[in-house]
Amino acid sequence: MRDRLIDRMVQVFGQDQKRIDHAMAVLELAERIQAAEGADPAVVQAAAILHDIGIHQAQLKYNSTAGIYQQIEGPPIARSILEGLGWPAEQIDHVCKIIASHHTADLIDTPELRCVWDADWIVNLGTDYASWPIEAKRHTVAVVLRTETGRQIARSRYLG
Numbered sequence: 001m002r003d004r005l006i007d008r009m010v011q012v013f014g015q016d017q018k019r020i021d022h023a024m025a026v027l028e029l030a031e032r033i034q035a036a037e038g039a040d041p042a043v044v045q046a047a048a049i050l051h052d053i054g055i056h057q058a059q060l061k062y063n064s065t066a067g068i069y070q071q072i073e074g075p076p077i078a079r080s081i082l083e084g085l086g087w088p089a090e091q092i093d094h095v096c097k098i099i100a101s102h103h104t105a106d107l108i109d110t111p112e113l114r115c116v117w118d119a120d121w122i123v124n125l126g127t128d129y130a131s132w133p134i135e136a137k138r139h140t141v142a143v144v145l146r147t148e149t150g151r152q153i154a155r156s157r158y159l160g
């Protein structure tokens with residue numbers, strides 16, 4: 001299932017290797033956090049692989065990759081992928097809620113969301129936010145991250 005989801009994500013992102021690499025980095029970290037913290041592994045995998053899946057549609061429709069547009073465009077794409085793979089409705093709904101709140105974390109706060117939330121932040125702290133001052137990173141790790149495992153990984157990567 002993991003490989004099939006990755007295949008579908010790669011199909012959607014096409015030539016956009018940066019997005020593919022980002023999704024794979026978030027997946028790897030989300031799985032590490034899930035293994036330590038506990039959560040439904042299938043939901044964590046799917047949500048990590050598909051969390052930014054609406055980004056091209058957001059760009060096309062709104063000429064913006066802002067989180068609010070991704071949150072609108074991502075869930076329907078994820079839903080059709082997961083329905084095509086025969087997933088149960090309850091897990092599909094959970095994955096879609098995580099995708100819809102992965103920039104705000106306001107719709108739900110489940111262990112599965114926390115794994116993906118922390119993994120995305122940790123990856124972004126090393127890429128998009130790499131130039132942030134150390135104090136901003138320290139604040140993010142302390143206040144924004146939601147799992148102890150995520151904080152430990154982030155500290156050893158960026159605050160060591």
Ligand SMILES: [Fe+2]
Binds near residue numbers: 022051120
């Ligand atoms: Fe992301």
